[in-house]
Each structure stands twice: as C-alpha cells, then as structure tokens.
Amino acid sequence: MQLSHTRPVVSATFDEPNLVASAGLVPLMALARRAGLRELADERLTVPTDKGANPGLKLSSLVAGMAAGADSIEDMALLRHGGMGTVLPAGYAPSTLGSFLRSFTFGHVRQVDAVASRFLLNLAEHTELLGGSQDAGTVLVDIDDTIVEVHGYQKQGAGFGYSGVRGLNALLATVSTETVAPVIAAQRLRKGSAGSPRGAARLATDTLALIRRSRLAGRPVLVRADSAFYSHALVTAVLKTGAEVSITVRMDAAVKRAISTIGEDGWTTIRYPDAIYDQTTGSWISKAQIAEVPFTAFVSHKKADQITGRLIVRRIPELNPKKGDGQETLFTTWRFHAFFTTTTPEDLDTVAADQTHRRHAIIENVHADLKASALAHLPSGVFTANAAWLVCAVMAFNLTRAAATLTRTAALAKATPATIRRKLIAVPARIATSARRLHLHLPSRWPWQAAWSALYDALFTKPAAVT
Numbered sequence: 001m002q003l004s005h006t007r008p009v010v011s012a013t014f015d016e017p018n019l020v021a022s023a024g025l026v027p028l029m030a031l032a033r034r035a036g037l038r039e040l041a042d043e044r045l046t047v048p049t050d051k052g053a054n055p056g057l058k059l060s061s062l063v064a065g066m067a068a069g070a071d072s073i074e075d076m077a078l079l080r081h082g083g084m085g086t087v088l089p090a091g092y093a094p095s096t097l098g099s100f101l102r103s104f105t106f107g108h109v110r111q112v113d114a115v116a117s118r119f120l121l122n123l124a125e126h127t128e129l130l131g132g133s134q135d136a137g138t139v140l141v142d143i144d145d146t147i148v149e150v151h152g153y154q155k156q157g158a159g160f161g162y163s164g165v166r167g168l169n170a171l172l173a174t175v176s177t178e179t180v181a182p183v184i185a186a187q188r189l190r191k192g193s194a195g196s197p198r199g200a201a202r203l204a205t206d207t208l209a210l211i212r213r214s215r216l217a218g219r220p221v222l223v224r225a226d227s228a229f230y231s232h233a234l235v236t237a238v239l240k241t242g243a244e245v246s247i248t249v250r251m252d253a254a255v256k257r258a259i260s261t262i263g264e265d266g267w268t269t270i271r272y273p274d275a276i277y278d279q280t281t282g283s284w285i286s287k288a289q290i291a292e293v294p295f296t297a298f299v300s301h302k303k304a305d306q307i308t309g310r311l312i313v314r315r316i317p318e319l320n321p322k323k324g325d326g327q328e329t330l331f332t333t334w335r336f337h338a339f340f341t342t343t344t345p346e347d348l349d350t351v352a353a354d355q356t357h358r359r360h361a362i363i364e365n366v367h368a369d370l371k372a373s374a375l376a377h378l379p380s381g382v383f384t385a386n387a388a389w390l391v392c393a394v395m396a397f398n399l400t401r402a403a404a405t406l407t408r409t410a411a412l413a414k415a416t417p418a419t420i421r422r423k424l425i426a427v428p429a430r431i432a433t434s435a436r437r438l439h440l441h442l443p444s445r446w447p448w449q450a451a452w453s454a455l456y457d458a459l460f461t462k463p464a465a466v467t
Contacts, residue, residue, distance in 0.1 A: 019082040024425030030459040035122035066374035066396035083431040101385035123402040142363040156383035159192030173207040189387040196228035201237040224360040246341040309342040406458040407451035
C-alpha cells in the first residue's frame with residue numbers, strides 16, 4: 001500500500017471535537033454498568049480523604065482505560081480526547097487517578113479484590129463468560145505466577161525472583177473449561193523475591209469458593225500447577241473442598257524410587273511432536289512414552305496427613321548430551337517428567353491425564369495477554385497502588401472477554417484481548433446529536449461490523465441504527 005498521489009495529504013489538524021478513537025468502550029462500559037461495577041466499588045471501597053471520593057467512577061475509569069489499551073497512569077488521558085467526554089462522562093485526569101491509587105492500603109486492595117470477584121460473577125450472569133447453564137464437564141483451575149519487570153530504585157517490593165529479573169511477582173488463578181476460554185478468578189501481587197507457593201493455598205481456596213458461587217457449582221474441578229506449587233498446604237487445601245489436583249513434582253528421591261519400579265512393559269507410546277501413526281497396528285510410532293504408578297505424597301508428614309494418588313511419568317530420549325561425553329551410549333538415556341494427581345483412572349486414564357495436565361500451559365497465554373496490555377508496566381512506586389493496578393487489569397481482562405461472548409462469534413469468544421480490542425474496542429466513530437440523543441457513525445465496511453453490532457444490540461434494549 002502507498003499514499004495517494006492524486007490526492008496528496010497536505011495538512012493534519014487536531015480540531016475535531018466529535019470524534020472518538022475507541023467507540024467500542026460504549027457497549028463495553030454498558031456491560032460494566034449492567035454488571036454493577038460502579039455500585040460494587042461505591043459499596044465496598046472506602047479510601048479516605050478527598051482522593052477516595054467517587055470510588056466507583058474512578059475504578060470504572062481505570063478499567064475503561066485499560067480495556068482501551070492503557071498501560072500506565074499517563075495513558076488514562078485517552079479517556080479525555082475528542083467527544084469521549086460526551087459518551088463517557090466523568091473521565092478523570094491521570095493525576096487524579098494516580099493519587100487515588102497511591103492512597104490505597106493493603107486493606108483497600110483486599111476490598112478491590114472483593115469487588116473483582118463479585119464483578120466476575122455478575123458478568124457471568126449477564127453473559128456466557130463461564131459458559132451456559134447446560135454445559136457439563138470438568139472445570140479447570142490453573143495456578144501460576146509471573147515476574148513483571150520493573151526499573152528504578154523507588155519501586156517498593158521490587159526484587160530478584162526465580163527468573164533472575166528484577167520485578168514484582170504476580171500470582172494468578174484462572175478458570176476454564178473445554179468450551180470456555182480462561183478468565184482470571186483471583187490474583188495477588190507479591191514482592192519480587194517471594195517464593196512461588198507463598199499464598200497459593202489461600203488463592204486456590206478463594207478461587208474454588210468463587211466457583212461454588214457461580215453457575216459452575218456442582219461440576220468436578222481439577223486444579224493444575226507446576227512443581228513450584230507442589231506443597232502439602234496447597235494439596236490439602238484443594239482436597240478439602242472436594243476438588244482434585246494435578247501438580248508437577250520435583251525429581252526428589254521418593255519420585256525417583258517410584259519411577260525405578262516401572263517395568264519396560266509398563267510404558268505406553270503416545271502421540272508427540274514428529275510422531276507417525278501406524279495404520280496397521282493402530283498405534284503411534286514415537287519416542288515419547290508414559291506410564292503410571294501408585295504414589296503416596298508427602299511421606300515426611302505423619303501417616304494421617306499423607307496423600308495417596310497416582311504418579312504419571314512421561315519419558316523422552318535425551319537428545320542433547322553434554323559435549324565431551326565421548327562415543328554414543330550403548331542404550332537410550334531418558335529424561336523424565338512426572339506429575340502427581342488424585343484423579344481416578346475411571347475419570348482420566350493415563351494418556352488423558354497426561355494430555356490434560358500438559359494443557360496447564362494455557363495460563364502462560366494469560367500472562368502474555370496481561371503483559372501485552374495493562375500489565376506492561378507497574379506504574380507506581382507504591383506497592384499497594386501497583387497491587388490495585390493488577391486487580392483493575394484483571395477486571396479489564398474479564399470484561400473484555402465477557403463482551404466478546406456477546407458477539408455470538410466463536411472465534412472472538414476465545415480470542416486474545418488484544419484481538420478483541422483491535423476488532424471491537426478500537427473502532428473510531430463520529431458523534432452526532434439529534435433530538436437530544438447521541439448517534440455514533442462508525443467506519444463503513446468495518447470488517448467486524450456484524451460482531452460489533454451484535455455486541456451493541458445485546459446491551460441496549462432499543463438499539464439505535466448503527467451506520
């Protein structure tokens with residue numbers, strides 16, 4: 001594509017007061033209003049002094065800005081351009097929102113946590129964010145943390161964590177099903193040097209309690225995590241609620257002894273990258289194999305606190321021997337990856353359990369989505385302000401996903417928030433007034449006009465004509 005030669009651009013002037021750059025915020029914030037975001041914040045958030053006045057409007061402004069792509073407090077100015085104040089009044093100045101966040105204490109962050117959990121439940125009531133009432137199957141809860149890199153010496157709580165990067169540690173718990181894309185059910189911001197399992201048991205129980213209050217109640221739940229979260233506290237907390245676990249284990253002496261008891265005839269070849277399906281035998285020709293063995297976890301605890309289950313092991317050939325090892329080995333050496341699960345073989349056989357556990361990596365996509373938007377920065381030097389920023393980012397994430405489900409477009413319902421933002425939110429529009437009513441004039445031939453119109457019609461009982 002090239003610029004027009006017949007009609008060259010000769011000037012560019014910022015002088016149009018009736019344009020908005022993100023018309024998708026109109027139906028998006030209508031959904032937030034229907035889910036009671038402002039009322040929940042006004043009811044539960046009690047930040048002192050004048051900086052905490054109108055908490056519902058200020059929290060809504062933060063969520064709206066993040067949904068539109070803001071990743072710093074300064075970026076909240078995008079809510080104050082052109083005709084945005086006409087369609088979304090009470091857009092606060094970035095300095096006001098920054099002062100509001102810096103007034104938070106840890107107690108106020110927990111109040112915003114309560115707002116976020118109730119906001120998620122309300123969104124699920126008005127959309128299919130958590131699926132339909134007729135859906136069935138296992139509910140999957142994934143727990144993992146990520147380091148958000150920060151710079152400068154004035155960031156409270158910043159430190160070097162397991163990744164070797166200086167930052168703050170964000171712990172998340174997501175909820176998904178076979179038909180529902182992940183949504184974030186609980187979150188915590190911790191100092192950068194915090195160990196991964198710190199607070200994970202509490203986060204898991206909060207997530208499971210939220211599931212019991214939603215339309216997912218009564219369905220089987222499986223909690224997945226990696227080896228950093230393999231702890232007695234987390235496993236027992238999950239099992240007490242009636243859920244099951246599937247957690248990667250560290251290769252300690254007990255695990256190695258259990259693996260050594262597996263005979264060669266106990267291994268099953270599975271489909272793996274570069275595997276070939278043999279039509280004659282009906283099996284996969286691959287070098288990846290799995291097996292399982294009964295296993296008792298946490299044998300260092302007293303017998304009543306030990307937990308029985310299955311140890312499922314996947315082995316693949318060691319293809320990268322160290323240099324200087326000499327000639328090739330006479331037999332294949334293996335690398336082992338094991339996880340502990342309390343599910344029964346009747347619910348998930350060995351192959352199904354392995355496939356289900358490996359899909360835990362889906363939470364890494366959620367981390368990437370947040371870091372590509374509101375969590376690209378933790379903008380304040382005050383730790384509690386950054387903790388509240390994380391909660392607002394989570395609410396914007398869930399709100400964006402909920403809005404996509406109203407488009408009745410399967411691809412958008414599972415798309416990344418960046419894709420939803422590009423197709424539904426970042427739509428320019430011109431505002432016109434007629435008979436004291438506002439009309440939005442959107443671009444003609446917008447590729448996703450049908451999806452945008454479906455979202456708009458779902459949120460306005462008497463939809464205006466969208467041109």
